[in-house]
Amino acid sequence: MKRWKKGAGLLLAAAAMTVSVPVMGYADSSVIKSVSIKVKATDLEVGDRLPEISIGTEEGEVSGGVYIYETTDKYDISDAEWLTSESKDMTIGEEPKMKVWISPGSDADTDYYFRGSYGSSNINISGGSYVSSSKDGDDLVVTLRINPIKGTYGAPEDAYWADSGYGKARWKKSEEASSGAYEVVLYRGSSEVKRLNEYKGTSYNFYPYMTKEGAYYFKVRTVPYTADEKKYGKKSEWTESEEMYISEDHVSDGRGQEDDNKPGGSPGTSGGGVTANQVGWIQDGNSWYFRYPDGSYHKNGWLTIQDYWYWFDSNGYMLTGWQYLDGRWYYLKPYTGGPQGSLATGWNYINNKWYFLNTGMFPELPGGAMVTGWLTVNGKQYYLDASGAMVEGWVKIGEDYYYFHPGTGEKAYSTTIGVFELDADGKWKK
16 A cells, blocks of 8 residues: 655665675665654545545645645655544544555665654654654654634525514524524614624524614524634624514513613612612612712702603602603503603503604603694504593584594595595584
């Protein structure tokens, strides 16, 4: 199996000379003091199987695969074989191991030989690293590893939302190359909501972070995890999920978030965002307070935290439910439909009635203030009575009667309700 090259050819030539010319005496033997082996691995990628090893010369490099060569006449590489399984798919950072047989050479004046022992100090491996060496007759046998394989991790095969519940993200491990670690990012529209770095797993519940109405999606990619993976592996491309729309009625109240130990953690979360220094959200029984690093509490007014508005009374207690503040009615969500205590806006179904709380449509009203009277939304007209509740059925407004479709509250017009005709403004034609 061993391959003999130029060293063997020189020995044959020397033997022929001993037949045709008088014996001049043997050249002095010379010890080989150091060995240099060059290894080239080209086109060897993650997921590949190990190719056959080619033995070449610097001038005759092969175009692909793995090949080894030396650059001296003192010795020749005669054979090489893999010690790492050739049926194994290569992974990022892997260092395939091989065994190399080196035979001493000779020239016209010198027969070379290997002395008793060699080590890392006198065996140089270019393109790899030394492992061990031993003598096999006249040959030196060197075990080495080629340089670690570099590559890009495979992207997760799929990213999707679980069929049951809200916000349960799922993805599948790449069949190519995977570290088992992922970077996962949740978005609402173009805004980043939550990021996971070097997360181990193929599922995550994002619902605790879906505290606002909107269309959510997530992206996931494979990332290196260990020190060697980070040295030799590159992050994969992103895999993106479809959108999941969370309505105002189904947003999370923030409970279950992993990192609530910071000012602005949602009230109602277990522990209340209490830190070692007792700052931020603090829960006392069923009451919530917000404490600053200087020890003071927020009192007597509004406070905005992470784009949500809260109201605190003179004792620093966070209010919930209907509140009459500065001459206007507001609704601060008690438990559901958003972070507890946060200001409600838009349509809200409260105690079996619909209310509309200013979203900015009425510049003369503060945000979140209860709206009364006529309301036009998306080209449809509604009427909110003095209590702010949306009316339904026949209602007298001023001197006229109108009809509002039960369930939707939309005003009817240019139609007949039973035997009663409505004009283009929706008034009953008496």
